[in-house]
Amino acid sequence: MSGCMQWEEVVLTARSIAAVQEADGGVPWPEGHVDAWNHIECLMAMSVAGLTGPVRRGYDWLVRTQRADGSWPMKLVAGEAVEQGGESNHAAYVAVGVWHELLVTGDEEFARRMWPVVRTALDFVVGLQTTRGEIVWERAADGRPAAYALLTGCASIHQGLRCGVLLGEHLGDPQPDWELAADQLGHVLAAHPEAFADKSRFSMDWYYPILGGAVRGPAAEARLAEEWDTFVETGLGIRCVSDQPWVTGAETCELVLTLDALGERERARRLFSDMQHLRHEDGSYWTGWQFVNEKHFPYERSAYTAAAVVLAADALDGHTPASGVFRDAGVHVTDRPTAACGCSHAHSRS
Numbered sequence: 001m002s003g004c005m006q007w008e009e010v011v012l013t014a015r016s017i018a019a020v021q022e023a024d025g026g027v028p029w030p031e032g033h034v035d036a037w038n039h040i041e042c043l044m045a046m047s048v049a050g051l052t053g054p055v056r057r058g059y060d061w062l063v064r065t066q067r068a069d070g071s072w073p074m075k076l077v078a079g080e081a082v083e084q085g086g087e088s089n090h091a092a093y094v095a096v097g098v099w100h101e102l103l104v105t106g107d108e109e110f111a112r113r114m115w116p117v118v119r120t121a122l123d124f125v126v127g128l129q130t131t132r133g134e135i136v137w138e139r140a141a142d143g144r145p146a147a148y149a150l151l152t153g154c155a156s157i158h159q160g161l162r163c164g165v166l167l168g169e170h171l172g173d174p175q176p177d178w179e180l181a182a183d184q185l186g187h188v189l190a191a192h193p194e195a196f197a198d199k200s201r202f203s204m205d206w207y208y209p210i211l212g213g214a215v216r217g218p219a220a221e222a223r224l225a226e227e228w229d230t231f232v233e234t235g236l237g238i239r240c241v242s243d244q245p246w247v248t249g250a251e252t253c254e255l256v257l258t259l260d261a262l263g264e265r266e267r268a269r270r271l272f273s274d275m276q277h278l279r280h281e282d283g284s285y286w287t288g289w290q291f292v293n294e295k296h297f298p299y300e301r302s303a304y305t306a307a308a309v310v311l312a313a314d315a316l317d318g319h320t321p322a323s324g325v326f327r328d329a330g331v332h333v334t335d336r337p338t339a340a341c342g343c344s345h346a347h348s349r350s
Contacts, residue, residue: 004273010313012283014049017042017303017310021054024079025061030287030300033082036062036072036090037156038304040097045307047104048314048322055101059114062094066117070124071139084141088128089153091121092160096325099163102170103322115171122164125157126181133184134195151189151196152204155212158185159329162213189214201241203231203251211258213329220262236291237275246297248288249278253308260315261327272312278305285309 005013021027026034027042043058065072065079071086095118102111129135134149135157161182168175188195189209199205206227209215215223231238237252239245252275259268278286278296285305290297314323 004269004276005309005313007319009283010310010319011049013279013285013306014046014051014283014310016280016282016284016301017046017306018051018054020303021058022078024064025054025057025059026065026076026079027058027303029304030298030302033075033077034061035075035087036065037087037093038307040093041307041311042303044097044100044322045310047101048310048320052105056110059097059101059110063114063117066120069139070120070122074138085138086124087138087153088125088135089137089150089156089160092125092157092164094118094121095160095164095167099167100322100325102167103325104320106321111167112171115167115173118164118167119173119175122161122175122178125160126177129181129185132192132195133181133188134192135181135185148197149195151193151199152202152208154185154196155189155208155214157212158182158189158214159212159326161185162329162331163325186214190219201243203227203238203240203242204254206231207255207258211254211261211326211329213261213326213331216262216330224258224262232271233291235274236277236289237271240288245292246288246290247275249275249285249305250287250302250308253305253312256312257308257315257326260312261329265316268312269316272316275309279309 073081074083136146137150210220237247240248284301286296287302
C-alpha cells in the first residue's frame with residue numbers, strides 16, 4: 001500500500017465523486033459547470049474503485065454532448081453550453097479515458113461503442129496542429145483557431161494521441177496520422193519552449209511535459225530539479241502558482257504521478273503523504289491550502305482533486321491494470337507488448 005490510504009479509503013474518495021455527479025451523468029466543478037477534461041478524470045477515478053454505473057453514465061454524457069466537429073463546449077451547465085469554444089486538450093482526453101476504461105474492465109464492447117467518439121475528437125485535435133507541431137488551445141465558436149498553444153494542454157494532448165493510437169491498434173483501425181502528430185508534438189514539447197505562451201508561474205507547466213510522456217529520462221530529472229524548490233512545500237504539497245503561498249491537492253497528486261512515471265516512487269509516496277492534510281472525513285478533498293493565512297482556499301472540496309488522489313493511489317499501489325497509464329505515456333505503440341495491447345496484465349501514471 002501507499003502507506004497513506006487503505007483500499008477502503010480509496011473507494012470512499014471515489015464515492016465522494018459519485019455523490020456530486022449530476023442526474024444527466026456530468027461531474028461538475030464546485031462552481032456548477034462541467035468541462036470534458038475534468039469530467040473524464042473523475043470517470044477514470046471512479047472506474048479504479050469499480051463504480052461502473054456512474055462511470056458509464058458519465059461516458060453516455062460525453063456521447064450526448066460531443067459536437068459534430070468532435071469537440072465539447074468549454075463549459076456546460078445542466079447539459080447546455082455556456083461557453084461555446086472547443087478546447088483541444090478537452091477533446092484529446094477522451095482517448096485517455098476510454099483507453100483507461102478498457103484497461104480496467106477489458107470491456108471490448110464499450111471500447112468499440114466509444115471509438116467513433118474518440119476518432120472524431122482526435123481528428124478535431126489534429127486539425128489544430130501547426131506546421132511546427134504544437135497544437136493551439138482552442139477553436140472558437142466561429143471556427144477560428146486560437147493564435148497560440150499552451151504547454152500544459154499540449155502535454156496532455158500528447159498522452160491523448162498516444163492512447164488514441166493504442167486504442168486504434170487494439171480495435172483494428174490504426175491511425176498513423178495521430179502517431180505522426182504525437183511525434184511532432186512531443187518534439188516541440190521537449191525542444192521548443194518558445195512555441196508556447198508563457199505560463200511558467202503555474203506548476204503544471206513545470207511537470208506536465210513529463211507527465212504527458214514527451215520528456216523522460218535525464219531531461220525529465222533535470223527539469224524537475226530546476227524548479228523543485230520553487231514549487232514544492234515540504235510537508236504540504238506543491239504550489240499551484242509560484243508567486244502565491246497556496247498548495248493544491250490536484251497538482252500535488254499529478255506531481256506524484258510524474259515522479260512515479262520516472263520510477264521515483266519514494267519521493268512520490270512522500271509527496272502523496274504530505275498532501276493528505278487536505279482530506280475531509282467523508283473521503284472528499286479540499287482543493288487547496290493557503291499556508292500563510294492557514295485557511296482552505298478556495299473554500300471548497302472538488303471532485304477533480306479527489307480524482308487526482310485516486311489515480312495517484314492506483315499508480316503507487318497497482319490496484320488496477322490501468323495503474324501505469326501515465327507511466328506508459330512516453331512509450332510508443334511499437335515498443336509495447338502486443339498481447340491484448342496490455343489489457344491482459346497489470347502494468348508495472350497526469
